[in-house]
Amino acid sequence: MDPQQLRTFVTVVDHRSFSAAAQALGYTQSAISQHIAALEADLAAPLLFRRPVAPTEAGERLLEHARPLLLRLDAARADIARLRQERPGRLALACTPGALTPATALALVRARTATPRLVASVRMCGRAEAVQAVLTGTADLALVDGAVAPSDPLPLPDAAPLPAFPVSEEPLAVLLPATHPLAGRPALRLADLAAARWIDAPDAAVPLAQLRAAAQSDGFGHQLTYTGTDIRGLSVLVAAGAGLTTAALPAAKDLPGIAAIPITEPRIVHRTELLHPRTPTSPTAELLDALRPKQSH
Incomplete structure (x- = not known):
């Protein structure tokens, strides 16, 4: 063919x-x-x-x-x-919506400042698109987040040739309207929310199929689909009562009209990984070194 x-x-x-x-x-x-x-x-x-x-x-x-x-x-x-070290003056980062943290942003700014002619860019996109961007060379690095059991790697689409390492693991939270009857709970079991109405937002939150698998439930039905990567836009829908969703607990604490309640059962966390090519360009390698956990050296 x-x-x-x-x-x-x-x-x-x-x-x-x-x-x-x-x-x-x-x-x-x-x-x-x-x-x-x-x-x-x-x-x-x-x-x-x-x-x-x-x-x-x-x-x-x-x-x-x-x-x-x-x-x-x-x-x-x-x-x-x-x-051949093509595009040495470019540093393009593809990022899923829950993966960009202040530490990552600061490292990117420092890389840009250290190399005045460096052209840096950040593109927010879904998980599959972020992985494909690094595979095909339209991005130099990808920050990808998702929900997994503690210390488990993310199940990434078609990422076999790409090395990856964890950047962070944080508690995963359910986002509820601040007026929701469960909003005052200190923690929640995921299975107890299987019958609730959810928002299907596969690129901005944990995909509902993954929640069903984690809770071993056929529930987590939805009446609204959210296409996009804007977490704040998604939170506005949650605050209005359109349905529930998930996010990393630290990132969700300051969202207006929202109660972010950590999930205690099953044991799942919000994990962020950095994917990179086997032969990174010089600016990419410097950012990799800045983001790599110190204990992994």
């Missing part, structure tokens, strides 16, 4: 249009059609319905392989580029 034909196929599926895919890739629509026809001939199977544009059963199966294959190809290109 030709990688470019695979990329064309994925782009057509994502855009649901041959013409939109041609515009996105900078090809003619005829070239897009030729790529798809060649791929279908190679695999001896129809991959796309044409009207409307949608993957066939074979196309759906190919998608399962194509996305990780293309990600690995992009990751290989970025890994080789780092060996």
Whole structure:
């Protein structure tokens, strides 16, 4: 299979249009059609319905392989580029919403101050996007957070080639409206909240599927989905009574209209890890050293 034909196929599926895919890739629509026809001939199977544009059963199966294959190809290109120390004057950090701490921000500012021509940037995004950004070279580092048992590593998507180390572990809290009947409790059991109404915010809080697994419950239903990474925006919805969510306890204490109650059962914590390439550029290596826990030296 030709990688470019695979990329064309994925782009057509994502855009649901041959013409939109041609515009996105900078090809003619005829070239897009030729790529798809060649791929279908190679695999001896129809991959796309044409009207409307949608993957066939074979196309759906190919998608399962194509996305990780293309990600690995992009990751290989970025890994080789780092060996040549490309972009030494850039320090790009991809960060999930609960992972950016004052200590991390201070280290980034110091790195920027120490190298006046360094172009530094921070991009807030979801977990999968943060990991992929480092894999493909659009970011130099990723700070990723999540909920796990104490001392357990985060289950990260497609992160096999990326070294990682823990930056912090903090208590995980349930966020309730300040007027909620449970708001005055010193601690809460996660299973006792399984029947409550939750907000599904997979990129800004612990995914509900993970809470179900931790509490061994089929509950944690939701009537509202929050798409985005703004924790304060999510907290406004919680304060208004739209549902419950989770956050690291220290970060949630000052949110207006919110009660942040630590979870005592099961034993889960809010963990932040720093992911980095095997061959970091010089500015990246300096920030890594600043953020690495001292006891790990």
